[in-house]
Amino acid sequence: MNTELKTMTSKELEKLLVDAKKELQITKARDRRKALKAAERAAAEFGFNLNELREDAPVEKKKPKGPKKPAKPSKPKYANPADPSRTWTGKGRQPLWFLAAVEKGIDPTDLEI
Template identity: 55%
Template sequence: MISKDELKTMSRKELEKLLNNVSKALASAKARDQREAKKAAAKAAAEFGFSLGEISEADGTVQKKAKAKKAPKKPSKPAFANPEDKTQTWTGKGRQPNWYRAQIAAGVEPDAMRI
């Protein structure tokens, strides 16, 4: 085992190599533990006359992660209308429509176009 004092004296490259080795060892230990746990679970299921797959399918104990469904976005209400064509509206969000920019350039106040 490496002491704190030894870690303090190691160079950056040595520390990175040590970190890489530890990461590999952790991954290996995790895989080993998973295999052992699966074997133990299969053995326990076999004692009752089932396979591990039968238990997880029938009981629903193994659940797949479901994607969270997002609520559909509600369209924003229009905040501005074109004085020349009331069917053309804009919510005030995002890019300004050409008719809005043209009205502003012509000297119309934004509040005059507000719905």
Template identity: 65%
Template sequence: MSNDLKSMSRKELEKLLADVKKALVAAQARDRRAAQKAAEKAAAEFGFTLNDLSETAPKTRKSPTAKKKPAKPSKPKYANPADASQTWTGKGRQPNWFRAEIEKGTTPEGMEI
């Protein structure tokens, strides 16, 4: 079946596209059935069913919809002696007030909460 696409109207092209899509779906279903039969035959040679194999198959990939638990905020470990509302967990970059207190000679243990 040879079609000259340039001479076809838009409606004819759309019908052809719809027919091709239907044929692709049918071919995929046919291939799936053939693969299923081949897999069942291969599993049967070893005395298993496909259900037996799918239950024991190791799960190697995480679900793309799996969500991570939100990280818990760390508790503050240090407080500014001049202003107790300024705190720092001891993680990440040191705040300016912490560095200034260290330069003054205050020990980190002296600022612990």
């Protein structure tokens, strides 16, 4: 075949290439149909169809066994130096007393409990 290609003109080679691409598409489609039929037979052996085996098919979700436990409140991390009963966990919005202390130049680590 190699020697035949060397003797062909460019037009003949281009036609051969187009014909080969068409035949490749036909062969792939035929192989795909065969594979699909084989997969359907294999799924049927287990009592399924292919749509049921797809990953994005709806799957029965497990229901939680009991009620969820409430989240535990976080422990305070910072305390107001003027009023130690006023605390902050370090999460969420910063309280005004914390912002004021930082503006005065107090290091946040000095406010830690």
